[in-house]
Amino acid sequence: MVKVCEQPDSGRTFTFVGDGPEENCYDVPCVTLDEYFRDPDIRVDYLKIDVEGSEMHVLRGGKRFFDETPPRFVQCEIGTSQLQRSGFSEDELAGLLAQHGYVLYAPNWDGRIIRIQGERDLPRVHAGSKEQTKIDILGIHNRVDVKTECSHVISGVNGG
Numbered sequence: 001m002v003k004v005c006e007q008p009d010s011g012r013t014f015t016f017v018g019d020g021p022e023e024n025c026y027d028v029p030c031v032t033l034d035e036y037f038r039d040p041d042i043r044v045d046y047l048k049i050d051v052e053g054s055e056m057h058v059l060r061g062g063k064r065f066f067d068e069t070p071p072r073f074v075q076c077e078i079g080t081s082q083l084q085r086s087g088f089s090e091d092e093l094a095g096l097l098a099q100h101g102y103v104l105y106a107p108n109w110d111g112r113i114i115r116i117q118g119e120r121d122l123p124r125v126h127a128g129s130k131e132q133t134k135i136d137i138l139g140i141h142n143r144v145d146v147k148t149e150c151s152h153v154i155s156g157v158n159g160g
Helices: 055-060 063-068 080-085 090-099
Strands: 002-006 025-028 046-049 073-079 102-107 113-115 133-141
Touching (some): 055 090, 080 133
Antiparallel strands (some): 002 025, 073 133, 102 113, 102 133
């Protein structure tokens, strides 16, 4: 079970941090990626993670999943203040994805996807306030041939 709390004035946004008023919190059953994908014959091509600051928990719960049957693509939509309330940074998240064999990309201002090297390269989009920014990261597993499979959307590949 995980405790989730509705954030005040958020338009029904929930966070796993559990810092809301008790009457706005709920116990929600959950499983890890390793538990959910026990069958090694189940393959995932694209995994989107949008869990309001708990991305590191999701990734850590998928160690076997990422080691044995990694998805070709992993997308994370990150709210920076929510991630920090969970006790993690953007660099830690990027580092964990890299440890699992992902090269990181992010959309830039014109919609094309560019390779990012670290936290300072992450494009930030203000989401309602200066304190809350949103970051989208696309991890492409190093087993994917980016030049042949992704050159139409990624800058700097085949002259793109």
